[in-house]
Amino acid sequence: MKTEMLTPANLKYKELLPQYENLGQNISQALELLLKEKDISCLSISYRIKESDSFFEKLKRKRYKDPFEEIEDICGVRVICYYQSDVEKITEIIKKEFDVIENDNKVENLEYDQFGYRSSHFIIKIKKEWLSTPNYRGLENLKTELQIRTVLMHAWAEIEHKLAYKSKLQIPKEFQRKLARISAKLEESDEQFEDIKNQIQYNKNVLIETAKEAKTFKISTEFNLDTLQAFLDYTFPERLKYINATSDLFDEMIERKISLKDLATGFEKVKHLLNNLEEEIKNLVFPDLTPGDYLWAQVGAARYILDLTHENFRENFKSADSEIVDKYRAMIS
Numbered sequence: 001m002k003t004e005m006l007t008p009a010n011l012k013y014k015e016l017l018p019q020y021e022n023l024g025q026n027i028s029q030a031l032e033l034l035l036k037e038k039d040i041s042c043l044s045i046s047y048r049i050k051e052s053d054s055f056f057e058k059l060k061r062k063r064y065k066d067p068f069e070e071i072e073d074i075c076g077v078r079v080i081c082y083y084q085s086d087v088e089k090i091t092e093i094i095k096k097e098f099d100v101i102e103n104d105n106k107v108e109n110l111e112y113d114q115f116g117y118r119s120s121h122f123i124i125k126i127k128k129e130w131l132s133t134p135n136y137r138g139l140e141n142l143k144t145e146l147q148i149r150t151v152l153m154h155a156w157a158e159i160e161h162k163l164a165y166k167s168k169l170q171i172p173k174e175f176q177r178k179l180a181r182i183s184a185k186l187e188e189s190d191e192q193f194e195d196i197k198n199q200i201q202y203n204k205n206v207l208i209e210t211a212k213e214a215k216t217f218k219i220s221t222e223f224n225l226d227t228l229q230a231f232l233d234y235t236f237p238e239r240l241k242y243i244n245a246t247s248d249l250f251d252e253m254i255e256r257k258i259s260l261k262d263l264a265t266g267f268e269k270v271k272h273l274l275n276n277l278e279e280e281i282k283n284l285v286f287p288d289l290t291p292g293d294y295l296w297a298q299v300g301a302a303r304y305i306l307d308l309t310h311e312n313f314r315e316n317f318k319s320a321d322s323e324i325v326d327k328y329r330a331m332i333s
Contacts, residue, residue, distance in 0.1 A: 009067060013055060016068065016142075020049050020075045023126075023139050027077050027146075034093050035079075042081040042090075043151055050074045072102075072123045073145035080154045084194050087148050091120055094146060098124040101143065119149040119157065152186045152193075204230040219261040225250050231260060232298040235267060245299040256312040263302060266309035269332055277304065277328045281321045308332060 024047030031045050050058075050073060064070040079090055094100065102123040124144050130136045149157065165171045171179065207230040211217040217234050221227050229246050232239075253263070270277075282295040289295065296304065306313035308329050 023142050024075045026135050040086055044080050047077045072143045075144045078147045080149055084190055090148050099127050100124055119147050119153050122146040150190055152190050156186050200226055208234045219264045223260040236298045236301055239294050240297040249299050266305045270308050273328055280324055
């Protein structure tokens with residue numbers, strides 16, 4: 001073992017290990033920023049550096065002459081996203097922001113009855129213009145294997161890896177049909193989730209466009225999370241929106257028996273006062289904010305509307321600026 005530790009390949013592996021660690025960390029952080037810029041949510045962005053045992057096992061098995069050039073997955077980065085369309089969007093970001101040496105789409109290459117995980121694989125390098133920044137210096141010759149998968153693709157890949165079947169020939173015939181059915185169901189589920197996401201957005205767009213034409217939101221529509229978000233998007237298009245906050249507001253409204261009609265009617269009552277109320281609270285709590293900047297996100301504005309106009313909501317919504325709110329509530333009365 002001591003002799004192996006002194007081989008040129010082993011010494012070079014140890015020498016390059018900190019650089020590969022730096023590479024994986026920086027690419028992961030860059031991807032987080034790039035995806036955030038494009039408003040693409042993902043489950044995780046992670047990296048791993050190939051363990052020495054795995055590296056040298058592959059070196060011996062493949063008999064590489066130049067292992068640090070030929071082994072392309074010493075650094076591996078994985079992006080796990082939610083939808084198939086996100087895989088395509090992230091693929092475009094990768095092609096734009098990195099030097100792509102190789103791009104292998106496993107989905108396109110699989111036969112209908114083949115086993116294997118479905119994902120997009122890249123071999124990438126850092127672009128030359130990035131190398132001038134301190135955290136990328138010295139990384140110009142290092143390659144990274146990048147994988148993009150949906151959550152369901154990842155689930156299949158992890159279980160398949162655990163089962164340890166590397167090809168169809170290794171799988172007992174009694175399991176081949178069952179595994180093929182599972183794979184097909186996961187693929188269909190990926191497509192169904194994509195369809196649902198697209199239909200949700202389409203329904204919201206129809207509600208908003210209809211409201212714009214009628215100059216009022218259709219409050220007789222079914223009250224659910226999507227219609228509440230559509231109302232907020234129509235009423236407060238310039239304010240920040242957070243779907244998780246909208247979800248919390250929806251649950252509070254259901255619990256207190258407050259309808260979408262109540263919120264819409266309340267907005268009509270206070271819309272001429274809402275900006276003044278917001279400015280007064282902002283001057284009191286955050287005097288350094290620029291005049292005209294929004295203090296509230298969409299849900300924040302909705303909460304103040306209900307605080308002003310709905311007794312059931314007011315009992316549970318304890319604002320720090322209650323005196324100001326009371327003054328505006330008196331104006332409405």
